[in-house]
Amino acid sequence: MKNTFILLLTLLATNGSAQFPKSLKDAASKVMPAAGGLSNDDVIAGLKEALTKGAGNSVSLASVADGFNKNARIRIPFPPEAEKMKSTLSTIGMNKQVEEFELTLNRAAEEAVKQAVPIFSDAVKGMSIGDGFAILKGKDDAATGYLKDKTTTSLTNTFRPIVEAATKKVALTNYWTPLANGYNKASTFTGGKAVNPDLDAYVTERAIAGLFILLADEELKIRKDPMARTSDLLKRVFGGK
Numbered sequence: 001m002k003n004t005f006i007l008l009l010t011l012l013a014t015n016g017s018a019q020f021p022k023s024l025k026d027a028a029s030k031v032m033p034a035a036g037g038l039s040n041d042d043v044i045a046g047l048k049e050a051l052t053k054g055a056g057n058s059v060s061l062a063s064v065a066d067g068f069n070k071n072a073r074i075r076i077p078f079p080p081e082a083e084k085m086k087s088t089l090s091t092i093g094m095n096k097q098v099e100e101f102e103l104t105l106n107r108a109a110e111e112a113v114k115q116a117v118p119i120f121s122d123a124v125k126g127m128s129i130g131d132g133f134a135i136l137k138g139k140d141d142a143a144t145g146y147l148k149d150k151t152t153t154s155l156t157n158t159f160r161p162i163v164e165a166a167t168k169k170v171a172l173t174n175y176w177t178p179l180a181n182g183y184n185k186a187s188t189f190t191g192g193k194a195v196n197p198d199l200d201a202y203v204t205e206r207a208i209a210g211l212f213i214l215l216a217d218e219e220l221k222i223r224k225d226p227m228a229r230t231s232d233l234l235k236r237v238f239g240g241k
Contacts, residue, residue, distance in 0.1 A: 046237025054218030074210030
């Protein structure tokens with residue numbers, strides 16, 4: 001107790017021009033770690049480790065064959081902007097081509113996310129969190145949401161060329177072009193409007209969204225399942241939440 005008052009007096013003496021704390025509790029919070037021995041730095045380190053671990057697991061799940069294609073929660077469907085095109089193609093007997101095209105969309109995403117680990121790692125390392133406790137005590141996907149808010153733009157800019165390379169590698173345009181041409185030819189008789197959606201942007205957006213869905217799952221595991229806390233830091237930070 002004596003040491004606590006000494007610390008408080010030191011704080012007040014060295015910050016004479018600062019506003020007097022409203023209570024001893026406010027002052028003590030500036031010099032003492034939180035209950036359970038956790039400091040804000042400890043919490044931030046734990047959040048970063050959780051996100052790094054979750055990102056690695058998410059990429060591992062999504063980047064394998066059918067990681068997107070056979071996961072209904074993140075599978076990339078025919079572009080919504082071209083739903084009329086899909087319906088028309090099905091009507092004229094091109095169901096197989098539509099299915100092959102949708103498979104190719106997902107193969108492109110699976111190929112692209114293989115490069116996501118270093119992108120996520122750099123983003124996590126660069127995170128600057130003022131109040132780690134707010135995220136720790138927040139919603140079950142609070143850390144994922146924070147990372148999403150801070151990195152979606154940069155991830156999009158980084159993912160776009162990866163997706164473009166992936167779509168070329170899996171010959172996406174070889175599927176899209178005949179589908180588009182088939183629909184546009186039919187539209188001259190049906191009065192439909194020709195389509196040319198930006199497929200790379202679409203796949204990029206859906207690939208990133210899918211990864212964040214998986215990352216939120218991983219965060220939830222760490223928050224709720226003690227077995228998912230695979231380090232002493234994770235056990236300390238999330239064990240007493």
